[in-house]
């Protein structure tokens with residue numbers, strides 16, 4: 001042979017692995033278990049460079065843990081419901097299922113070619129009836145626990161596409177797809193009560209602190225947005241119930257000069273006076289065109305209209321005007337705020353725009369906000385504040401105010417969260433049907449468990465284009481929809497919405513432990529054996545969606561007694577992105593890199609090794625800066641070294657050349673540490689060094705027959721099997737070892753070969769030998785001087801004298817001249 005034939009090796013070993021089920025989880029208790037999980041793929045087209053990176057990283061660990069003797073679960077599946085399939089179907093006149101399963105086939109073939117060491121028997125697709133039956137079953141459990149409910153709410157609405165949009169699909173107030181100005185529409189939708197778990201989602205972060213990227217934890221913390229403050233009751237003329245406001249600064253209550261309520265709240269509708277109503281309604285129409293993000297941004301111009309009523313401050317009886325203003329959100333806190341312009345910038349902007357009073361109640365030493373236009377937020381002496389006057393710290397003033405509010409029965413301390421309940425209904429076809437039947441006499445009746453799944457009707461050939469209601473509410477699905485009520489048997493209608501696909505992905509990691517189990521969503525015992533996931537790998541873009549939802553689901557399942565842990569993912573790694581020429585790959589820039597073509601040109605091993613070698617796993621890789629061609633050259637070098645080994649497999653390696661053995665064992669020790677520390681790129685660099693050292697030993701050292709060469713190449717093959725699995729198998733075979741390298745055992749370094757070599761350093765004092773000291777061969781001048789002068793015998797001859805000169809010939813000799 002003239003060299004390593006990548007294509008032939010790929011062909012040969014992928015077949016071998018499949019036949020021998022090399023990567024199947026044993027699950028027989030013979031070994032300690034480890035669960036390695038990559039975020040599953042969405043089947044849009046073939047695998048791309050992003051997949052190549054994420055799955056290469058996960059595979060390094062899965063393969064390493066197998067070599068370390070663990071029983072590894074490394075499953076594969078697809079997040080296969082969702083909008084792109086539906087859009088493709090609309091565009092090409094096919095069925096979403098056809099497009100989806102065709103792409104899954106394509107990706108499955110690519111995953112196999114890319115040599116990801118999956119256990120293919122653990123495969124799942126969320127759009128399979130076998131899977132979504134249990135998504136619906138879980139929905140029923142949430143429903144029973146009161147964690148699923150329906151309510152009217154304002155949703156983003158694209159008047160052109162006739163559909164609701166998620167917040168993420170609204171860009172600068174316009175529809176991401178068609179550019180139309182997005183408005184709000186009130187719809188009746190299903191929600192998960194994730195807000196009930198807000199505090200636990202925060203508290204349980206203790207368990208993953210240090211093992212999840214801090215960035216993700218802080219994104220989740222901000223998203224949940226815990227805020228400590230108080231409710232304060234303001235009375236409004238002609239309204240029996242007081243209006244509660246939420247404030248983080250009850251200490252500033254004496255400075256409240258107006259109240260603002262969210263224009264799109266029920267409260268605004270209720271309290272607005274007849275005279276003020278026309279202007280208010282006009283304002284409301286304007287507000288509905290703005291996105292929440294826009295409304296909250298600090299540089300957004302504050303607008304509002306008076307509602308024509310007054311509220312009474314519960315501590316000083318002051319009457320203040322009530323306004324509607326869009327910087328107040330309907331679904332945060334109570335949807336109403338007491339405005340304290342002197343100490344809150346948004347309130348100050350508003351007050352200045354509409355000529356409302358500003359009353360400073362804390363002398364913070366900063367410029368007067370009435371003149372500067374800048375609200376003051378520091379500590380200082382309270383003034384104009386009744387019983388707070390004289391207090392000098394916020395903490396004390398807040399505590400005092402809360403005490404008084406409580407005493408008077410007009411307020412109390414409270415905690416609010418920014419997190420909202422999870423809107424799960426989608427007016428779409430290609431998703432998991434919501435298993436609810438609407439009956440006129442019984443209300444919302446869950447489909448009984450034994451009648452699940454509620455399967456999607458075929459609707460082949462039906463028009464799936466968005467119309468504002470789900471295709472399941474259209475004429476073609478009439479028959480599917482009309483059912484009898486499970487409770488009273490009367491005529492009833494199925495719910496026509498499908499679930500957000502994030503519901504599907506919130507529990508797939510549990511299903512993987514027993515993907516074909518048919519007595520429940522998962523075999524509780526199997527989950528007990530494998531979970532929590534030891535290492536999860538996926539993109540940071542999922543920080544506040546999938547990763548938060550999965551944590552929520554896990555806690556609910558814990559409360560249902562189905563799992564005995566509360567955090568699903570012990571460790572999380574966010575891989576970087578693969579970019580090109582400094583920018584994200586995109587069609588419009590034309591800088592896309594095609595994974596298939598890279599593989600055709602350089603082979604799987606070179607592409608995988610390049611991806612890993614390019615940099616730390618959590619940093620972006622610029623494909624313009626890497627060279628799969630030179631990686632391929634390195635792999636060829638490794639192969640040639642293996643092909644030159646002439647000793648037998650059973651040769652005694654301990655008799656081998658010591659200096660090469662030292663290099664090998666140092667590599668074993670270092671590479672082990674580097675993998676454990678997640679520094680996979682450096683692992684590749686160390687393998688390169690080992691190959692170079694072996695080359696040198698063959699050419700100008702101990703020669704190819706020396707057992708140390710076999711030892712070096714054997715470890716090279718094992719280490720390479722993490723990144724270049726095909727080549728590693730070839731090398732293993734060339735070495736005459738029994739297939740597969742994936743079943744071999746990771747070596748432990750021989751400690752005696754790790755201790756640094758020592759040489760004897762002679763110490764002369766004024767021409768005479770006074771000591772011989774064992775030192776490292778690369779001792780420095782300063783170190784040599786230090787150890788020499790610390791020697792007892794040397795000190796006898798230098799005591800009381802001045803060191804006038806030191807001459808060294810390291811590491812052999814140091815000569816001290818003392819007078």
Ligand code: ANZ
Nearest residue numbers: 227246247248249327328329332333335337340343344
């Ligand atoms: C009076 C006050 C005085 C406030 C002051 C702040 C400073 P965080 O920290 O984000 O929780 N607020 C309450 N509900 C609101 C809503 N629905 N939309 C917009 N703003 C709202 O913010 C809490 C503060 O934001 C609350 O405290 C309230 O203004 C405002 F010197 O009350 B504050």
Ligand code: ZN
Nearest residue numbers: 439442485488
């Ligand atoms: Zn009924």
